[in-house]
Amino acid sequence: MENDTIAAVATANGIGSIAIIRLSGAESFSIAKKLSKKENFQNRYATLTNIYNADGELIDESIVIYFKGPHSFTAEDVVEIQCHGGYIVAQSILKAALDAGARLANAGEFSKRAFFNGRIDLSEAEAISQLIEAKSEDAAKILAAQMKGSLKEFIEQVRDEIIHILAYSEVTIDYAEEDLPTDLVAQIRAKLDELYKLLQKTLMASQSRAGLMQGFRVAIIGKPNVGKSSLLNALLNYNRAIVSDIAGTTRDTIEEQVKIGTHLIRIVDTAGIREADDEIERIGIERSLDAIKQSDIVIALFDGSREADDEDSQIVELLHAHAADKEKIIIKNKVDLPQKFLLEGMDFDLELNSKEDVSSLVAKLQAIMDSSNSSDEIMLISERQISAVRETMRNIEEAYEPLESQELEIFSFHLNEAVKAMASITRPFENDEMLDKMFGSFCLGK
Numbered sequence: 001m002e003n004d005t006i007a008a009v010a011t012a013n014g015i016g017s018i019a020i021i022r023l024s025g026a027e028s029f030s031i032a033k034k035l036s037k038k039e040n041f042q043n044r045y046a047t048l049t050n051i052y053n054a055d056g057e058l059i060d061e062s063i064v065i066y067f068k069g070p071h072s073f074t075a076e077d078v079v080e081i082q083c084h085g086g087y088i089v090a091q092s093i094l095k096a097a098l099d100a101g102a103r104l105a106n107a108g109e110f111s112k113r114a115f116f117n118g119r120i121d122l123s124e125a126e127a128i129s130q131l132i133e134a135k136s137e138d139a140a141k142i143l144a145a146q147m148k149g150s151l152k153e154f155i156e157q158v159r160d161e162i163i164h165i166l167a168y169s170e171v172t173i174d175y176a177e178e179d180l181p182t183d184l185v186a187q188i189r190a191k192l193d194e195l196y197k198l199l200q201k202t203l204m205a206s207q208s209r210a211g212l213m214q215g216f217r218v219a220i221i222g223k224p225n226v227g228k229s230s231l232l233n234a235l236l237n238y239n240r241a242i243v244s245d246i247a248g249t250t251r252d253t254i255e256e257q258v259k260i261g262t263h264l265i266r267i268v269d270t271a272g273i274r275e276a277d278d279e280i281e282r283i284g285i286e287r288s289l290d291a292i293k294q295s296d297i298v299i300a301l302f303d304g305s306r307e308a309d310d311e312d313s314q315i316v317e318l319l320h321a322h323a324a325d326k327e328k329i330i331i332k333n334k335v336d337l338p339q340k341f342l343l344e345g346m347d348f349d350l351e352l353n354s355k356e357d358v359s360s361l362v363a364k365l366q367a368i369m370d371s372s373n374s375s376d377e378i379m380l381i382s383e384r385q386i387s388a389v390r391e392t393m394r395n396i397e398e399a400y401e402p403l404e405s406q407e408l409e410i411f412s413f414h415l416n417e418a419v420k421a422m423a424s425i426t427r428p429f430e431n432d433e434m435l436d437k438m439f440g441s442f443c444l445g446k
């Protein structure tokens with residue numbers, strides 16, 4: 001049933017001072033009264049009250065807030081029970097709510113109801129879901145704006161523009177047998193060009209900011225013993241990886257999360273890359289190549305205290321082959337030792353002693369990550385949104401030819417499809433399966 005009353009714990013599971021149980025649906029109010037043995041709750045007031053289980057035993061002293069629909073998060077009757085945190089209390093209250101007739105909510109079901117009741121559109125729902133998982137302050141800012149409708153406004157603007165162009169041409173289909181005047185065709189073409197460029201710019205800005213939104217991935221690569229694990233430890237500020245003077249110490253990739261500036265990033269330390277002696281090392285090296293492919297930023301380390309050899313040249317080749325489209329930071333390490341490294345045509349971005357001070361690298365990483373943000377642009381934040389914009393662009397492309405050849409019905413067909421594709425970002429027509437999948441990826445209680 002779609003209109004039953006749903007319940008979930010909305011806060012993270014674990015020790016914390018306060019937890020919230022959320023109820024939405026027609027029975028919320030009566031369930032709240034039953035759990036508290038109270039006669040009434042004033043709409044949108046915080047009320048301190050005891051909460052009891054089905055046997056009438058005290059569970060907790062809580063704060064209850066009743067939001068009478070439609071003025072609530074879901075636009076239905078909503079009740080929040082703010083109780084003591086930890087593993088037990090919130091679960092006991094949830095169980096009491098289920099005993100009193102609520103059903104356990106599915107992931108994302110509160111947001112889904114807010115969407116179906118028209119309180120938020122799909123672009124706003126996606127923004128809320130991603131805001132919870134934001135990996136940087138910049139990402140959070142963009143998502144907060146989108147939660148308040150920035151993408152919705154952009155879509156309406158594009159949609160209005162296409163409809164305007166359609167109106168231009170359709171006037172002529174209706175009451176003219178003759179062709180569109182050539183100056184009008186030129187005007188429409190110019191408008192299409194402008195629109196197409198705007199969408200392309202948005203698409204490109206979104207792609208270049210993927211790291212910003214998903215959290216940057218940084219891979220540290222180099223031949224054995226250049227100091228990759230030492231560098232990881234220095235960036236993390238603790239001895240996560242084993243460091244030794246034995247080449248081949250790191251046999252598998254090691255992945256850790258660390259905050260640099262306002263960014264939460266994943267750093268991957270890899271097995272040194274060289275001709276492998278054994279099977280395990282060979283697998284480790286394959287993983288290193290994968291780590292490069294999956295990263296946004298590649299840190300390539302070279303040992304300044306040793307003469308350059310074929311293995312160093314191989315690393316350089318590998319950077320060309322597999323990291324051409326990535327941000328790269330090329331580092332000469334061990335500069336505290338007498339220097340012997342020389343490789344023709346090799347330029348270093350930084351010189352380091354990875355056991356001492358890595359602040360210059362931290363600053364460089366931060367600069368790269370900050371530069372991927374240009375905050376005032378519109379951003380597409382999901383594959384769904386990106387493919388809708390691609391579909392819009394494809395239809396605009398296909399409208400050019402019929403415009404030139406004066407096949408105006410085909411021209412309007414494509415522009416109508418473009419409007420539909422654009423509108424699907426905020427309000428898809430059908431496709432329940434897609435909606436189930438999307439809301440199902442949200443947090444429980446969201």
Ligand SMILES: Nc1nc2c(c(=O)[nH]1)N(C=O)[C@@H](CNc1ccc(C(=O)N[C@@H](CCC(=O)O)C(=O)O)cc1)CN2
Nearest residue numbers: 010020022065067070071072073074075080119128446
């Ligand atoms: N306790 C609590 N904190 C929360 C939420 C919540 O649901 N409960 N939120 C949940 O994600 C966020 C806030 N978002 C919300 C958005 C709209 C409404 C709401 O009741 N809207 C009504 C009334 C509007 C008004 O009073 O101006 C409406 O739009 O009609 C509630 C929360 C973050 N903090």
Ligand SMILES: Nc1nc2c(ncn2[C@@H]2O[C@H](COP(=O)(O)OP(=O)(O)OP(=O)(O)O)[C@@H](O)[C@H]2O)c(=O)[nH]1
Nearest residue numbers: 224225226227228229230244248249250272353354
């Ligand atoms: N003097 C000096 N020694 C360093 C520096 N960085 C690392 N080392 C030493 O170099 C050796 C190798 O360091 P690791 O961090 O294990 O090197 P790695 O690149 O992870 O090596 P593999 O995991 O074997 O590929 C260790 O003895 C480190 O103490 C540095 O900047 N200066």
Ligand SMILES: [K+]
Nearest residue numbers: 225244246249
């Ligand atoms: K080593």
Ligand SMILES: [Mg+2]
Nearest residue numbers: 228229249250
């Ligand atoms: Mg290592």
